Amino acid sequence: MFEDKKPSSTPLSQLGEFGLIEKIKEGFPLEQSSSVKGIGDDAAVINHKEYTVVSTDFLVEGVHFDLSYVPLKHLGYKAVMVNLSDIYAMNATPTQITVSIAVSNRFPLEAIEELYAGIGLACSRYQVDLVGGDTTSSQTGLVISVTALGTGKKENLAYRSGAKEHDLVVVSGDLGGAYMGLQILEREKAVYKVNPQSQPDLSTYAYAVERQLKPEARKDVIDLLADLKIVPTAMIDISDGLSSELLHLSKASGVGCQIYEDKLPIDPVVLGICKELSINNTTAALNGGEDYELLFTVDQKHFEAIKNHPLLTIIGHITESASGNNLVTGLGQQIELTAQGWVSHKEDNLDH
Ligand code: ADP
Numbered sequence: 257m258f259e260d261k262k263p264s265s266t267p268l269s270q271l272g273e274f275g276l277i278e279k280i281k282e283g284f285p286l287e288q289s290s291s292v293k294g295i296g297d298d299a300a301v302i303n304h305k306e307y308t309v310v311s312t313d314f315l316v317e318g319v320h321f322d323l324s325y326v327p328l329k330h331l332g333y334k335a336v337m338v339n340l341s342d343i344y345a346m347n348a349t350p351t352q353i354t355v356s357i358a359v360s361n362r363f364p365l366e367a368i369e370e371l372y373a374g375i376g377l378a379c380s381r382y383q384v385d386l387v388g389g390d391t392t393s394s395q396t397g398l399v400i401s402v403t404a405l406g407t408g409k410k411e412n413l414a415y416r417s418g419a420k421e422h423d424l425v426v427v428s429g430d431l432g433g434a435y436m437g438l439q440i441l442e443r444e445k446a447v448y449k450v451n452p453q454s455q456p457d458l459s460t461y462a463y464a465v466e467r468q469l470k471p472e473a474r475k476d477v478i479d480l481l482a483d484l485k486i487v488p489t490a491m492i493d494i495s496d497g498l499s500s501e502l503l504h505l506s507k508a509s510g511v512g513c514q515i516y517e518d519k520l521p522i523d524p525v526v527l528g529i530c531k532e533l534s535i536n537n538t539t540a541a542l543n544g545g546e547d548y549e550l551l552f553t554v555d556q557k558h559f560e561a562i563k564n565h566p567l568l569t570i571i572g573h574i575t576e577s578a579s580g581n582n583l584v585t586g587l588g589q590q591i592e593l594t595a596q597g598w599v600s601h602k603e604d605n606l607d608h
């Protein structure tokens with residue numbers, strides 16, 4: 257798992273910037289009808305018939321990822337997922353991405369190829385075209401910035417600001433997995449430092465480790481909502497943790513919310529890791545980031561359609577603003593939600 261680099265190492269300088277761009281272009285033929293012009297001109301040209309939705313994120317080595325346990329292919333895949341997730345969170349469909357990289361000479365061509373193999377896998381799975389980017393050098397680490405473009409009908413776009421009192425609060429999938437996966441990887445890294453011969457067996461933690469290393473954007477949830485003819489009143493993706501996203505959503509909407517601890521969806525593998533590492537599972541679900549699930553609100557009339565759906569969990573409802581943002585615990589106590597748990601963990605490399 258660690259330092260599993262291929263021996264072949266062609267210096268990037270041998271290829272040059274334009275040679276590299278040419279190589280990237282070869283691997284990324286345009287598939288989308290809206291992609292008019294891709295890599296190779298001064299700008300890409302896109303023909304979107306609906307509204308265009310745009311989102312950008314940075315991933316910086318040492319801040320957002322650690323290459324001692326993140327394979328470059330996974331990193332490329334995740335860099336795309338993070339951005340597609342933002343487009344889906346607008347209830348839109350991603351169609352194109354651009355990828356900009358700053359690389360130090362520590363990375364040979366083969367490393368960049370691995371990175372783009374992950375980017376390519378994400379593009380083909382989610383049907384988006386790579387239409388451009390920028391390539392530059394960096395003094396030390398690797399920096400990746402992805403911009404995603406998507407489209408949506410004006411009336412279908414879901415902003416953070418549309419939640420209304422009595423709406424249902426819904427999350428997709430389950431929570432806390434990516435955070436607990438990170439805890440396992442950090443633990444194994446520490447063990448490896450002491451004993452490089454150690455061969456960690458991560459199979460029992462596979463679900464959580466995969467949530468951290470290989471997240472999936474919830475295209476399936478957006479497709480499901482379209483099938484059910486449900487337009488969320490508000491939506492946001494969970495990159496920084498449920499608690500923090502709930503606060504964003506309710507603030508933007510001018511409302512409050514009440515959610516229930518015993519409704520929070522947590523996978524049994526994640527519960528097991530929480531127990532093993534003595535981390536409270538509600539804390540992991542509320543404050544662990546990077547799950548890239550969708551958090552949204554819908555009118556109560558949709559209760560029957562979503563209440564038993566395997567992809568979705570109703571975790572609470574929207575209240576008036578004056579009631580604040582609250583968690584009702586399993587014991588019936590009401591606790592005010594804060595992003596505090598998040599803030600206090602910042603040194604643990606949890607700031608995204
Ligand atoms: P300019 O000097 O006009 O910025 P570049 O030489 O940077 O041109 O880029 C040439 C073409 O290659 C452009 O279409 C650009 O979008 C694309 N490109 C550059 N770097 C990358 C990259 N890392 N990934 C994908 N496309 C890239």
Ligand code: MG
Nearest residue numbers: 389390391392
């Ligand atoms: Mg350029």
